[in-house]
Structure formats: structure tokens, C-alpha cells
Amino acid sequence: MSAAERESATVAGAIAAGASKKGVEAAVAAAGGHPVVHPPGGQPAGHADASDVQRAASGGGSITASVPGGLVRLEPVTVAGKTSVVEVFVPGDELGENTGRDWWMLAGLALLLVGAAVFAVDRLARGAVNSARNLVQAALAVGGGDLGVRIQPSGPRELAEAGYAFNRMADRLITTRRDERELVADLSHRLRTPLTALRLDAEALDPDDTQIGIQFDQAELDRRRGIRRIRQAIVTLEGEVNQLINTTRKAVAAQVAAAPEPGVCDVSEVVRERMTFWSALAGDQNRPYQVVGAQMRIPVPVARAELAAALDAVLGNVFRYTPQGTAFEVGVSRRDGWVALRVDDAGPGIPDPEKALQRGQSNKGSTGLGLDIARRAAQSAGGSVSLARASLGGASIVMMLADADASPKQASRFGLVGRLARERSNRPVRPE
Incomplete structure (x- = not known):
């Protein structure tokens, strides 16, 4: 149809320019010889009916009409008050040429896209379903009295967070049950x-x-x-x-x-693993962050799960109580038999550090157990937790842990943290 429009336009242009009969014939030949010119008042010599030619001449615009074997395009041309009609015939086999192949290609492409979408969704859904199933089985086991069951958090970020929360809940249940039994024994003894x-x-x-x-x-x-x-x-x-x-x-x-013995874990490995998890959330909240000193192996006498839970508790407070877009930093350093695990942020800080370190105390309306988890993890490694003002402007939470490869000495917290600050000052904050 586009070719028919071009051919009719070529002949119509020659007629409108006042070309002679030979000139019109030359234009028809230049258009491929397909157009047919119906002079004013002449009988149709092409495929179109006289009524269609008359309708095109009186209508003032080009029309398309069905004829046996295909379609005709009729374009009127008026010169000196007389209207001629240019006819171009388009066979039906040209109209439907290669359409079957095109439909098969479209159908194949649609099937390919649907299959790829189903495969991608299946991969994503399988991970989420497996994570949810493991969480359900572990919850049923805990409900049945087996408080020693733990799960390996995996799947989407929300399910992974639920897995870590479940492990911390199970640890807390064991501690609570032991404390309750000790309380009963003490009361009975009284x-x-x-x-x-x-x-x-x-x-x-x-x-x-x-x-x-x-x-x-x-x-x-x-x-x-x-x-x-x-x-x-x-x-x-x-x-x-x-x-x-x-x-x-x-x-x-x-x-x-x-209960399992505390064991030994690598602080740097735990930091890298947990930051892989938290970096996704940092990217969602446009939080610049950097990790300092987590390249070398630094062992401490703390269970891996317990140290990960403590770091998650501190980082969770950063994400929960500082505005989105607030920068933070995680640093690791060792000196004189001690290892410092530091989390700094650029938030509003903690107005009352002493109260924040007390179990069950919080200025934000929460349970106040996040820093207590970090404190117990540090104390299990012979260390402690301290709060100060960070160089970024917010809170600085430092967990002092005994170095498993050295005999701890009396080390200054500020000297160890000061070295971390100097290392940080030489590295730009990485935006996520």
C-alpha cells in the first residue's frame, strides 16, 4: 500500500504540473507502469468500478476500494476545474506476503519471553520458598521444645532478616529458660x-x-x-x-x-559477610558506607553466630534510629592483644550513653536489648562495649574483644580507635 501511494503520487504530480499526454505516460512508466489514469468523464480502463472512480473524483480525497483479486487505490487530481483519477492496483497475494512467517516469529518470541519470565520467577520463588520452609520447620521444632535448632538465613532480604531474628530469639529463649530455672531454684532455696x-x-x-x-x-x-x-x-x-x-x-x-562452647571466629570474615547483607539495604536507603581493616584474618574467642548477632544488633540500630541517607562506617583493628570492632554513624548520636548500655533501657521506645546483645558478646570474649561521639558526628559503638592469637594486655581504647580513625581518613566513603 505504501508503494501504491508513492506510484500514484508520482503520476498525480505530473498531472497537476500540466504535463502533456506523453509526459503523463512517461510518469506512469517511471512509476513502474502500474498506475492507470482515468480522464475526466472517461470510462474506467483498470480494475476499479465506475462508481468507485466517480466517488473518488467527487470526494476530493484518495480512497481504497476492494476489487476482485486485491485492492485499488484511487487518488483524484483536479486541474483547471477538471478532475482526473489515478488508479493503482495492489494484488491480494502481495498484501498477505510473508505474514505467516511474521506471525510465527511473533509467537515464538512471545513463548521465549514467557519461558524466560517463568524460569526467572521460578528461581526467585524457589529460594524464597526454601527459606520460608526452613523457617517454618525451625519454628515448629522450637515450638516442640527443641531450643537448640538454628537455621542458616538465606533467600530475600526480608526472609534473611527473619532468619537472623529467629536465631536470636532462640538464643534468648534458652537464656530466659535458664534464668527462670535459676530464679526458681533461688526462690526455693530461700x-x-x-x-x-x-x-x-x-x-x-x-x-x-x-x-x-x-x-x-x-x-x-x-x-x-x-x-x-x-x-x-x-x-x-x-x-x-x-x-x-x-x-x-x-x-x-x-x-x-x-550448650556449644564459644569457639573462635574470624572478625574480618564476619564483618565482610554481614556487610554483604547490610549493603543491599544501605543501597536502598542511599546510605554511604565504608569498611576499614577487614582484609586480614583476626580471630577472637567468640562464636560466629553470637558475633554476627551482636554486629547485626548494632547495625540494626543505625538503620532504625538514623535518617535515611546517613553515612556509617564499620572498622576492625587489633593491637596489644585486643581487637576493636567499631561502628560509627553520622546520625544524631546517643544523648545518654550510660543509660543506653543498661539492659532494657532505651531513649527510642524500644526494648533496649540491642546494645546488651553486643555487650554480652564482648564480655564472653573478655572484653567490653563503650559508647562515644564518632568523628562522623553521630554515635561510635566499640566492641573490645580479646585477640585469640595473643595474650591481651592493658590497651588504651582511644589509641586503638584512633588508629582506626587515621586509617579511615585516608579512604573515601563509598556511596551505594
């Missing part, structure tokens, strides 16, 4: 003092002999029987308290014995 006093007072009472042959009146007999019941109740109560103490102590001892 009951021994008043029980001992009651037993001594009961022994100081009159005899409770009510044997037959001894003459007692009814009042005396009832009194002696009451004394006997008091002494028997005290003995029974002492036995129950002793049983409760022994049971809780054994349960706590067995739970502590079954």
Missing part, C-alpha cells in the same frame, strides 16, 4: 530458712504421742494430733522444696553442658 524455723518451733512443742493405753481427754488428744500434723506437713514441705531445688539445678546444669 524457703529453707522459714521452713527450718518452723521445724525447730514444731520440735519444741509438746510430744505428739497418742498411743492407746495412755489416758488423755479429748481436748488433749486433738491437740497432740494437731502437733503431729504440723510436723508431718513441715517434713513434706521440706522434701518438696529439696526436690524442686535439685530438679531445677540439674536442668540448668544439663542445659549449660549441652
Whole structure:
């Protein structure tokens, strides 16, 4: 149809320019010989009907009409008040040429795109489903009483965060159960003092002999029987308290014995692994960050999962309590038998560091246990946690850990952190 439009335009241009009959014939030949010119009032000599030619001439615009074997394009040309019509015939086989191949190509392309989309979604969904299934199985195991089960967080960021939260919850459940049993044992032990006093007072009472042959009146007999019941109740109560103490102590001892030893982990490896996870969220929130000193192996006597949970707790506070776009930095350094794991941010800081380090205390309305997790992890490695003002302007949380490859000495926290600051000043902050 585009070719027919060009051919008719060539002939129509010659007619409009006032070309002679030979000139029009030359234009028809130049157009490929397909156009047919219907002069004013002439009979159609092409494929179009007289009615279609008349309709095109009177309409003032080009039209397309169906004829046997294809289509005709009719374009009127008016010169000196007389209208000629240029006809170009387009066979039907040219209209449908190669359309079958084009449809098959489109169908194949559509199938290819659908297959690729299904494959990509299946890969993504399989990871999410496996992570969710592992989390469900672990939750059922914990619900069944197996508090030692843990999962390897994987899958999308949200499910991975849920996995780490589940592991921390399971650790907390073990600690809570042990603390509760210790509390029960302590309270039971405290009951021994008043029980001992009651037993001594009961022994100081009159005899409770009510044997037959001894003459007692009814009042005396009832009194002696009451004394006997008091002494028997005290003995029974002492036995129950002793049983409760022994049971809780054994349960706590067995739970502590079954707990895994702290072990040794590489601080640098834990930092790199956890920053791989947190860097995705930092990119989503446009937070510039950098990692300093995590290239070399630095072992510390802390379980890998416990150190990862402590670092996650501190970094989680940075993401939770500082505005989006706030820069932060994670640094690792070792000196004089100590390892410093530092997390600095450019946020508003912590107004009351002493209160923030107290268990259950928070100025942000949370549970206040995040820094306590870091503190317990540091104390398990013979270290501590301290808070200060960071060079970035916000809070600086430093976990001091014993170096597993060296004997810890009395090292200045500020000297170790100062070296981290000097190393950081030589490196640009990497935007994500």
C-alpha cells in the first residue's frame, strides 16, 4: 500500500504540473507502469468500478476500494476545474506476503519471553520458598521444645532478616529458660530458712504421742494430733522444696553442658559477610558506607553466630534510629592483644550513653536489648562495649574483644580507635 501511494503520487504530480499526454505516460512508466489514469468523464480502463472512480473524483480525497483479486487505490487530481483519477492496483497475494512467517516469529518470541519470565520467577520463588520452609520447620521444632535448632538465613532480604531474628530469639529463649530455672531454684532455696524455723518451733512443742493405753481427754488428744500434723506437713514441705531445688539445678546444669562452647571466629570474615547483607539495604536507603581493616584474618574467642548477632544488633540500630541517607562506617583493628570492632554513624548520636548500655533501657521506645546483645558478646570474649561521639558526628559503638592469637594486655581504647580513625581518613566513603 505504501508503494501504491508513492506510484500514484508520482503520476498525480505530473498531472497537476500540466504535463502533456506523453509526459503523463512517461510518469506512469517511471512509476513502474502500474498506475492507470482515468480522464475526466472517461470510462474506467483498470480494475476499479465506475462508481468507485466517480466517488473518488467527487470526494476530493484518495480512497481504497476492494476489487476482485486485491485492492485499488484511487487518488483524484483536479486541474483547471477538471478532475482526473489515478488508479493503482495492489494484488491480494502481495498484501498477505510473508505474514505467516511474521506471525510465527511473533509467537515464538512471545513463548521465549514467557519461558524466560517463568524460569526467572521460578528461581526467585524457589529460594524464597526454601527459606520460608526452613523457617517454618525451625519454628515448629522450637515450638516442640527443641531450643537448640538454628537455621542458616538465606533467600530475600526480608526472609534473611527473619532468619537472623529467629536465631536470636532462640538464643534468648534458652537464656530466659535458664534464668527462670535459676530464679526458681533461688526462690526455693530461700524457703529453707522459714521452713527450718518452723521445724525447730514444731520440735519444741509438746510430744505428739497418742498411743492407746495412755489416758488423755479429748481436748488433749486433738491437740497432740494437731502437733503431729504440723510436723508431718513441715517434713513434706521440706522434701518438696529439696526436690524442686535439685530438679531445677540439674536442668540448668544439663542445659549449660549441652550448650556449644564459644569457639573462635574470624572478625574480618564476619564483618565482610554481614556487610554483604547490610549493603543491599544501605543501597536502598542511599546510605554511604565504608569498611576499614577487614582484609586480614583476626580471630577472637567468640562464636560466629553470637558475633554476627551482636554486629547485626548494632547495625540494626543505625538503620532504625538514623535518617535515611546517613553515612556509617564499620572498622576492625587489633593491637596489644585486643581487637576493636567499631561502628560509627553520622546520625544524631546517643544523648545518654550510660543509660543506653543498661539492659532494657532505651531513649527510642524500644526494648533496649540491642546494645546488651553486643555487650554480652564482648564480655564472653573478655572484653567490653563503650559508647562515644564518632568523628562522623553521630554515635561510635566499640566492641573490645580479646585477640585469640595473643595474650591481651592493658590497651588504651582511644589509641586503638584512633588508629582506626587515621586509617579511615585516608579512604573515601563509598556511596551505594
